[in-house]
Amino acid sequence: MTPVDLKRPGGPAIHAVDPWLPGNPAKGRRHQLLSENERAQLAKISSIVRFKKGDRIYSEGDAADAAFNIISGVVAAYRNLPDDGEHIASLLHPGDIFGLSEEGRYTNACRAVTPVVAYKIPVTAMRRLLANSTDLDVDVIIKLCEELRRAQRHAFLLTQKRSVPKLAMFLDLHEHLQTTQGESASEIYLPMDRSDIAAYLGLTLSAVSRAFRTLISQKVISCRDRRHVKILDRKAFEKIADSQDG
Amino acid sequence: MTPVDLKRPGGPAIHAVDPWLPGNPAKGRRHQLLSENERAQLAKISSIVRFKKGDRIYSEGDAADAAFNIISGVVAAYRNLPDDGEHIASLLHPGDIFGLSEEGRYTNACRAVTPVVAYKIPVTAMRRLLANSTDLDVDVIIKLCEELRRAQRHAFLLTQKRSVPKLAMFLDLHEHLQTTQGESASEIYLPMDRSDIAAYLGLTLSAVSRAFRTLISQKVISCRDRRHVKILDRKAFEKIADSQDG
DNA sequence: CGTTTAATTGAGGAAAGTCAAGTGAAGTGG
DNA sequence: CCACTTCACTTGACTTTCCTCAATTAAACG
Numbered sequence: 001m002t003p004v005d006l007k008r009p010g011g012p013a014i015h016a017v018d019p020w021l022p023g024n025p026a027k028g029r030r031h032q033l034l035s036e037n038e039r040a041q042l043a044k045i046s047s048i049v050r051f052k053k054g055d056r057i058y059s060e061g062d063a064a065d066a067a068f069n070i071i072s073g074v075v076a077a078y079r080n081l082p083d084d085g086e087h088i089a090s091l092l093h094p095g096d097i098f099g100l101s102e103e104g105r106y107t108n109a110c111r112a113v114t115p116v117v118a119y120k121i122p123v124t125a126m127r128r129l130l131a132n133s134t135d136l137d138v139d140v141i142i143k144l145c146e147e148l149r150r151a152q153r154h155a156f157l158l159t160q161k162r163s164v165p166k167l168a169m170f171l172d173l174h175e176h177l178q179t180t181q182g183e184s185a186s187e188i189y190l191p192m193d194r195s196d197i198a199a200y201l202g203l204t205l206s207a208v209s210r211a212f213r214t215l216i217s218q219k220v221i222s223c224r225d226r227r228h229v230k231i232l233d234r235k236a237f238e239k240i241a242d243s244q245d246g
Numbered sequence: 247m248t249p250v251d252l253k254r255p256g257g258p259a260i261h262a263v264d265p266w267l268p269g270n271p272a273k274g275r276r277h278q279l280l281s282e283n284e285r286a287q288l289a290k291i292s293s294i295v296r297f298k299k300g301d302r303i304y305s306e307g308d309a310a311d312a313a314f315n316i317i318s319g320v321v322a323a324y325r326n327l328p329d330d331g332e333h334i335a336s337l338l339h340p341g342d343i344f345g346l347s348e349e350g351r352y353t354n355a356c357r358a359v360t361p362v363v364a365y366k367i368p369v370t371a372m373r374r375l376l377a378n379s380t381d382l383d384v385d386v387i388i389k390l391c392e393e394l395r396r397a398q399r400h401a402f403l404l405t406q407k408r409s410v411p412k413l414a415m416f417l418d419l420h421e422h423l424q425t426t427q428g429e430s431a432s433e434i435y436l437p438m439d440r441s442d443i444a445a446y447l448g449l450t451l452s453a454v455s456r457a458f459r460t461l462i463s464q465k466v467i468s469c470r471d472r473r474h475v476k477i478l479d480r481k482a483f484e485k486i487a488d489s490q491d492g
Numbered sequence: 493c494g495t496t497t498a499a500t501t502g503a504g505g506a507a508a509g510t511c512a513a514g515t516g517a518a519g520t521g522g
Numbered sequence: 523c524c525a526c527t528t529c530a531c532t533t534g535a536c537t538t539t540c541c542t543c544a545a546t547t548a549a550a551c552g
Contacts, residue, residue, distance in 0.1 A: 019347045020310075020369060064266075079402065082488065087405050089398045100391050101265045107395055123266060130384055137383035138376055144390035145346050149353055151397035152335045156325065158404035159333050159448035161541080163508070194531060202405035207508055209532055226517090226531080242328070407509075409540070440499060453540060455500055472499080472549085 011039030012046060012069040012119045014139055015095030016146040030095070030180050033139040041134075042069075045125035051112040060109045064101030066120045070094045073116030074191045077108040078199065088200040090151065091192065093177060097143055114191045158202050166201050167211040168241035171221070171229060188229045215240075257285030258292060258315040258365045260385055261341030262392040276341070276426050279385040287380075288315075291371035297358040306355040310347030312366045316340045319362030320437045323354040324445065334446040336397065337438065339423065343389055359438045404448050412447050413457040414487035417467070417475060434475040461486075 015030040034042070048071070051057060057068070060079060068075075075092040089108050092098050098110060101123075130137050153173075160166045175188050183189075190197070198208045215221045220233045220240065231237050261276040280288070294317070297303060303314070306325060314321075321338040335354050338344050344356060347369075376383050399419070406412045421434050429435075436443070444454045461467045466479045466486065477483050 017348060020350055020373065077398075087402050089401060100394065102263060102391075102395060104266055108398070127266065127384075130387070131381070133379040133383060135377070137379060137387060138373075140387055141376070141383060141390060144387060144394060145348075148346065148390060148394050148397055149348060151394055151401060152354070155335060155397060155401040155404055156333055158401055161448075161507085202407070204509060205531075206510085206533085210508085213532080407539080450541060451499075452501080452542085456540090459500080 010036065011041075011043030012121065013039065013071075013095055014069070014097065014143050016143045019142055019145045032095075033142060035135070038134060038136050038139070041129060041136075042119070042121065045129065046119040046121040049118055049120045051116040051118075053112055053115050055112045055116075057110040057112060057116075058099075058106050060106060062106050064099060064104055064106045064123065066122050067097055067099035067126060068110075069119040069121065070096050070098070071117040071119065073118075074113040075110055075116055075118075076113050076192070076196060076200075077110050079108055086199050087202070088196060090147075090154065091196075091200060094181070096147070097140075113196060154200075163201075163203055163207045163211040164214050165240055166203065167197075167208065167215065168220075168237060170197065170201060171231075172237075172241045175231075186230065187224070188231070190227050190229065194226070256282065257287075257289030258367065259285065259317075259341055260315070260343065260389050262389045265388060265391045278341075279388060280382070284380060284382050284385070287375060287382075288365070288367065291375065292365040292367040295364055295366045297362040297364075299358055299361050301358045301362075303356040303358060303362075304345075304352050306352060308352050310345060310350055310352045310369065312368050313343060313345035313372060314356075315365040315367065316342050316344075317363040317365065319364075320359040321356055321362055321364075322359050322438070322442060322446075323356050325354055332445050333448070334442060336393075336400065337442075337446060340427070342393070343386075359442060400446075409447075409449055409453045409457040410460050411486055412449065413443075413454065413461065414466075414483060416443065416447060417477075418483075418487045421477075432476065433470070434477070436473045436475065440472070 012034065014033045016033055017030055046069075049068075051073075057075065070092055072094055075096075075098060076088050077090045077092065077098060078086045078088045080086050090098075091113070099106065101107065130140070157166060157169050157173075160169065171188055174190065175185070178188065179185050192200075194208050195205050198205045201208065203211075212221075212223070216223065218233075218236070220231070220236045222230050222232055224230065258280065260279045262279055263276050292315075295314075297319075303321065304310075316338055318340050321342075321344060322334050323336045323338065323344060324332045324334045326332050336344075337359070345352065347353065376386070403412060403415045403419075406415065417434055420436065421431070424434065425431050438446075440454050441451050444451045447454065449457075458467075458469070461483075462469060464479075464482070466477070466482045468476050468478055470476065
């Protein structure tokens with residue numbers, strides 16, 4: 001499930017696609033951005049924290065005293081809605097950073113979708129490191145560019161009006177995520193449950209369920225169980241995912 | 247329409263809310279992040295470019311050789327849809343940066359929504375500056391955090407299912423934008439046309455038009471003309487904008 | 493002043509939402 | 523190890539809302 005270097009951590013790791021270096025070789029490949037030295041420096045000021053599945057990591061509006069860097073597991077950054085639903089702003093994976101803030105307060109709440117291990121990095125120490133500025137700051141900039149693009153892709157996904165293409169795009173996204181992390185491409189693993197998918201796609205639970213059913217009955221995908229999806233008809237799948245007919 | 251320091255430019259200017267400095271004083275206020283020195287350094291490597299309303303600044307997939315910093319005007323970053331519609335990923339204003347890329351190619355197309363004046367900064371020169379790292383890199387990080395939050399707010403807005411609250415949130419957003427830039431709060435100015443609003447909200451032109459009509463007929467807002475909106479019933483307006491009943 | 497582009501409005505249909513009932517799986521305690 | 527409880531998900535009937543398409547009206551431009 002997780003690459004080797006994340007299992008035996010040598011300090012925080014930031015994975016991202018370089019925004020400036022032209023494509024090949026290793027097109028679309030995510031690199032570990034930090035040098036051994038930088039990772040060691042960060043390791044000195046950070047601690048390792050663990051969360052059980054479902055644990056709240058912090059709430060919206062809490063004092064933002066630390067940023068986090070995921071070693072293993074999946075985290076959801078979300079906001080609560082007035083009608084007690086929730087909107088998931090992003091799903092974060094190993095190599096991602098979260099805990100950004102506005103005026104010293106977290107803008108989202110965060111919870112562990114799976115068991116999570118992460119580095120916790122105090123912001124004050126982090127700012128000091130950034131000011132003494134090795135190449136660390138450029139790496140952080142690169143990572144932020146990537147997160148920005150992700151947020152924009154998410155917004156794009158949300159403009160899709162029909163539920164089936166939305167779900168297809170979501171599955172596509174997760175397949176890419178898994179292949180770029182070097183895992184089996186034959187099956188997509190979904191670590192979150194249906195209600196999380198609904199909150200991320202801006203749909204109701206029912207709509208997500210029906211969208212799965214539609215794709216299954218059209219023999220475009222099959223589900224071994226609720227968390228394992230296989231793509232049966234790649235061509236139909238991509239047609240549904242990148243155009244908007246479902 | 248634009249603060250004075252943007253009219254007589256002393257070099258690129260980045261405006262953002264500090265993510266770490268706690269709220270008061272000047273809560274929610276956007277600062278000019280760059281020092282005189284930094285602005286001068288950036289000015290040396292950048293040129294000033296002008297665009298007429300409607301001009302395409304660059305296309306999706308173009309080689310990303312420069313970033314831009316807006317002096318005056320509004321820019322839309324968008325993607326074309328297969329069915330010849332478009333999705334607007336973000337609306338950019340004076341003090342914003344755009345032209346971020348992935349593997350050396352622009353991920354969005356950009357066009358001028360109003361007449362635009364901007365600094366054009368070659369990425370190679372910019373990278374050199376960042377590597378020689380004054381505090382410039384930290385400022386860029388701060389700005390990117392802000393853009394990330396904006397993208398997440400946009401995604402949040404897009405999860406709203408009814409058109410009226412969506413439009414209300416959009417108007418609210420623009421009111422904030424104008425007050426933080428120190429302009430008259432009595433009326434909201436919309437520099438873009440209805441189809442741009444539709445493309446940003448993920449609605450059809452008709453739906454946007456009807457949402458305006460609904461708010462007008464409920465006497466929540468009034469329109470002096472298509473670009474000037476006034477909020478008549480602040481309480482009703484906020485109820486519609488932050489909860490989801492419209 | 494006429495032509496083009498932008499916006500409004502209306503009728504009808506498609507799709508997701510809501511509400512509620514029912515099924516399946518997973519975990520608990522006996 | 524099995525009955526029981528719980529939670530996650532599915533499915534169905536009905537309502538709401540937006541989209542589609544088309545016809546008009548209003549504004550912008552030469």
